[in-house]
Amino acid sequence: MKKQVGTIISIVLVIIIAVFALMNFESVAVNFGFTSVKMPLVLLILICLLIGALIIFLFSSTQNVKKNRQFKQLASESQQKQDELQDQIKQLTINLKSLETRLKNSYGKQEIGTRDQQISDLEDEIAKLTEKLSSQK
Structure with missing residues (x-):
């Protein structure tokens, strides 16, 4: 839409300049x-217009x-920055996997400790029952 408006404005300006030059x-x-130098005013106007257009073109x-x-x-x-962030994500993923492994190992050790405690408690109970049984005989 902006190009169409720009084109229409340009055409109108060219027509106005042409009419002015012909007058x-x-x-x-x-x-x-x-x-x-002696030259037609039309030519002078068109040359000045061309020089102005070239200056605007160079600046733009x-x-x-x-x-x-x-x-x-x-x-x-x-x-x-994206590469740095990708590297950080990779490092954090590696750290996460390491922590998950450590947590699993820690959980396994806790579970083994709990079972050892249960076995120890059961052995103590067996010993008590054995003493009780031998004292009843």
């Missing part, structure tokens, strides 16, 4: 300081080059 068809003397192209350079720099920084 001013007489010859004029142009003094450049070191020389003087330098701005585009600066923006592209900034974009590339930001993209590079973004990629570097």
Whole structure:
């Protein structure tokens, strides 16, 4: 939509400039300081318009080059940050697996300790019952 509006405005401006130039068809003397040239006013208007358009084009192209350079720099920084974050994620995943393994081993040891305690308690109870049984005989 913006391109269409820009195109329409450009066409209108070109028509206005063409009408203005055709209305001013007489010859004029142009003094450049070191020389003087006589040319039709239409040609002078069109040359000035062309020089103005070239200046605007040069300024806009330098701005585009600066923006592209900034974009590339930001993209590079973004990629570097993403790589750093990926490395951190990998390191955290490795640490998580290590901690899970340690937790499983710790849980297994606790379970073994609990069973050993149960066995010890059962052995004590067997010993008590054996004493009780031998004292009843």
